Amino acid sequence: MPMRFPAFALFLLLVFPVFAQKTDSTAIAPMPEIPGYTELDSLYREDQFYTSFTYNILSNTPDKVTQNKFSTGFTIGFLRDMPINKDRTISVAAGFGYALQNFNYNLIVNGKGVIPEYELISDSTYYEKNKLSLNYIDIPIEFRWRNSTMRSHKFWRVYTGVKFSYLFYSRSKFVGDGGKTLIINNDDLNKMRYSVYLAAGYNTWNAYVQYGLNPIFKSGTVNGSTIDMSSVNVGLMFYIL
Numbered sequence: 001m002p003m004r005f006p007a008f009a010l011f012l013l014l015v016f017p018v019f020a021q022k023t024d025s026t027a028i029a030p031m032p033e034i035p036g037y038t039e040l041d042s043l044y045r046e047d048q049f050y051t052s053f054t055y056n057i058l059s060n061t062p063d064k065v066t067q068n069k070f071s072t073g074f075t076i077g078f079l080r081d082m083p084i085n086k087d088r089t090i091s092v093a094a095g096f097g098y099a100l101q102n103f104n105y106n107l108i109v110n111g112k113g114v115i116p117e118y119e120l121i122s123d124s125t126y127y128e129k130n131k132l133s134l135n136y137i138d139i140p141i142e143f144r145w146r147n148s149t150m151r152s153h154k155f156w157r158v159y160t161g162v163k164f165s166y167l168f169y170s171r172s173k174f175v176g177d178g179g180k181t182l183i184i185n186n187d188d189l190n191k192m193r194y195s196v197y198l199a200a201g202y203n204t205w206n207a208y209v210q211y212g213l214n215p216i217f218k219s220g221t222v223n224g225s226t227i228d229m230s231s232v233n234v235g236l237m238f239y240i241l
Contacts, residue, residue, distance in 0.1 A: 045088075045154075046078070046081050047093075048240070049240040050210050050240070051074075051240075052074075052236065052237040052238070053073070053074055053236055054072070054233040054235030055070065056071040057071070057103065057234065059212075059232050060215075060228050061229045067103065067104060069104040071105075073100065073101045073102065077098060078092060079093040079142070082094075089147060091143075096138070097140065098137065099165060106120055118221065119221040120129065125176060125177050130176070132170070133173075134216070136165040139166075142161025143160055144158075154203045160199075161184055162195070163194070163195040163210070164194060165194075166192060167189055167193065169185065170184070170185055171185075188217050188219065188220045190215060190216060193214060194213050206238065208237035212230035212231045215229060
């Protein structure tokens with residue numbers, strides 16, 4: 001009996017390291033690569049960049065103020081998508097961007113100063129162009145719903161929000177009888193604009209509408225009426241990851 005225990009102990013010392021080595025090598029063996037396999041991101045975000053093209057309509061215009069030609073708008077920017085539910089189908093987003101809004105109409109600016117003078121272009125006056133161009137820095141904040149999944153970027157969406165816009169450059173240009181009139185950074189334009197908007201659609205194509213909550217002008221008048229007109233922008237919105 002005294003000789004058997006040392007022999008058994010020696011046997012364990014020789015066998016156990018081999019067994020442990022096999023066990024360890026099995027535990028750390030890497031998973032085999034699977035052709036075509038892509039790991040899915042369960043913390044994905046949607047629609048980080050945006051751009052829109054719109055037709056701009058003046059609303060609440062003074063009597064006899066009308067639009068002519070095609071008034072266009074363009075926006076581009078970035079939004080930080082922040083999902084708030086487990087499925088990541090509901091989120092809020094905030095960001096910044098640039099907006100250019102053009103208006104072709106029959107209201108001409110005749111003077112410079114704190115409150116320039118305005119008048120309507122008569123029917124007998126020939127002119128090639130009378131356009132107001134507004135350049136804004138936008139800060140949009142929106143609430144988002146979509147039925148997206150981590151496996152597909154094609155989905156239905158409904159996004160709505162508010163937009164705070166700061167006017168950093170404006171130009172009113174008239175070209176016609178009497179030559180050319182150019183007014184840069186009219187002081188009578190509201191520096192801050194507030195709007196609400198809605199974008200809805202599927203995949204690439206999304207209908208878009210934006211409604212201005214406050215007037216474009218501050219206190220200018222034409223023919224005794226205050227120029228309280230605002231704008232409605234209707235067009236298409238495109239989102240990019």
